Amino acid sequence: MNAIIGLTHLLARDTRDPLQSSRLAKVDGAAQHLLRLINDVLDLSKIEAGKMALESTGFSLDRLLQQTFEMVAGCAREKGLELVLDTAHVPDGLRGDPTRLSQALINLLSNAVMFTDAGWVRLRIETLR
Structure with missing residues (x-):
C-alpha cells in the first residue's frame, strides 16, 4: 500500500492534466x-494478544478532523449527504x-454515512472538563 501511495503521489506531482489529477486523488x-483498514486489522490482533499500547503525543485536532x-x-x-463538523470552542x-482517534472517527462517520439516506451527518465535539 505504501508503494501505491508513493507512486500515486509522484504521478500527481508531475501531472498537469486536471482529469488525471482527480483520478490520482x-x-x-x-x-x-485501505492502509487504515489493514492497520485496524493489525490493531485488533494486538488487542486480542493483549499487546495494544496507546500512544501519547501532541497533535492538531483540526488537522486530524x-x-x-x-x-x-x-x-x-x-x-448527496452533507458532512457537518461542530467543534464549539475545542482546543x-x-x-x-491520534491514530486510534482517527480510526474511531472514520469508523463512526463511515457508519453514519452508510446508514443515512438523506440530509446530513454531524460530528459534534465538545470539551467536558
Whole structure:
C-alpha cells in the first residue's frame, strides 16, 4: 500500500492534466483508506494478544478532523449527504493517540454515512472538563 501511495503521489506531482489529477486523488484516497483498514486489522490482533499500547503525543485536532472528513467525504457526496463538523470552542492542540482517534472517527462517520439516506451527518465535539 505504501508503494501505491508513493507512486500515486509522484504521478500527481508531475501531472498537469486536471482529469488525471482527480483520478490520482481518488486512487490516493482509496489507498489511504485501505492502509487504515489493514492497520485496524493489525490493531485488533494486538488487542486480542493483549499487546495494544496507546500512544501519547501532541497533535492538531483540526488537522486530524480535516483528514478524517476527507476520508468519508466521497461516500457522503455520492449519497448527496452533507458532512457537518461542530467543534464549539475545542482546543486545537491535544495530547493522545491520534491514530486510534482517527480510526474511531472514520469508523463512526463511515457508519453514519452508510446508514443515512438523506440530509446530513454531524460530528459534534465538545470539551467536558
